[in-house]
Amino acid sequence: TSYTKVWTTMPKGENVMKISKESISVSELRITVKNEVQKAEVKVSSLGDMKPETVKKDVEDTAFQYLEISKKNLEDENIGNVEVEFKVEKTWIVDNNISEDSIVLNRYNGKWGELDTEKTNTIGTHVTYEAVTPGFSYFAITGEKIVEEVPELNVTEDKGMEDITALPILQEVEKPEIEEKKSVGLALILVPSLFLLVVYFIFFRKKKGKGEKV
Numbered sequence: 001t002s003y004t005k006v007w008t009t010m011p012k013g014e015n016v017m018k019i020s021k022e023s024i025s026v027s028e029l030r031i032t033v034k035n036e037v038q039k040a041e042v043k044v045s046s047l048g049d050m051k052p053e054t055v056k057k058d059v060e061d062t063a064f065q066y067l068e069i070s071k072k073n074l075e076d077e078n079i080g081n082v083e084v085e086f087k088v089e090k091t092w093i094v095d096n097n098i099s100e101d102s103i104v105l106n107r108y109n110g111k112w113g114e115l116d117t118e119k120t121n122t123i124g125t126h127v128t129y130e131a132v133t134p135g136f137s138y139f140a141i142t143g144e145k146i147v148e149e150v151p152e153l154n155v156t157e158d159k160g161m162e163d164i165t166a167l168p169i170l171q172e173v174e175k176p177e178i179e180e181k182k183s184v185g186l187a188l189i190l191v192p193s194l195f196l197l198v199v200y201f202i203f204f205r206k207k208k209g210k211g212e213k214v
Helices: 090-095 159-166 175-213
Strands: 002-010 013-018 026-033 037-048 062-072 079-089 104-108 112-114 117-123 126-133 138-143
Touching: 002 013, 026 037, 026 062, 062 079, 079 090, 079 138, 090 126, 104 126
Parallel strands: none
Antiparallel strands: 002 037, 013 026, 026 079, 037 062, 062 138, 079 126, 104 112, 104 138, 117 126
16 A cells, blocks of 8 residues: 655645555655755555565564655755654554554664654554654564563472471381380299299298198
8 A cells, every 4th residue: 555645846844745544554744855846756655564575684573564655856865854653553552562652663774773753642543653764765663562570479488397397307116126125024034033933832832741740
């Protein structure tokens, strides 16, 4: 999509070119010339969201629209400056998570360079901007994505659990072995005692028997 305007005579000073095509993001050009020009022609073309094939280097950030502004019978030396008024759809800004304040107009002149761009208004479904360029060429309207900062989680160590895990592990004493040792010790004490008791009983019985016979 393109729009062309021809001046039979372009007077010295500022010349306004209004563009009312929805498919072209540029809505107005204000071209300042140093000297009067005959049969000047300016053409603004929308290239969509794909960069021109002749441009090898990609533009930084996310592109909303690429444009080409060309001229005839108008020398670069005769151009003072050009003010470019353009608009960006709010739906594109929201859908692509773009910061409104980061949107700029870029000009290609062997490499991409950002132009001084200012947000001017918000009208209906669009946000309007204004940029200043020293000449014509390929252009790109771009914006930076909003970077959402993820809050850092403050991980607090559980001191209580740390202390518990730090304690030495106490090995459980094998109780059956202790009980067995106790039983053996007790048997060693009881067996001799019983033996002495039996011996004493037998001896006592014999002595008593002898006494009864006399």
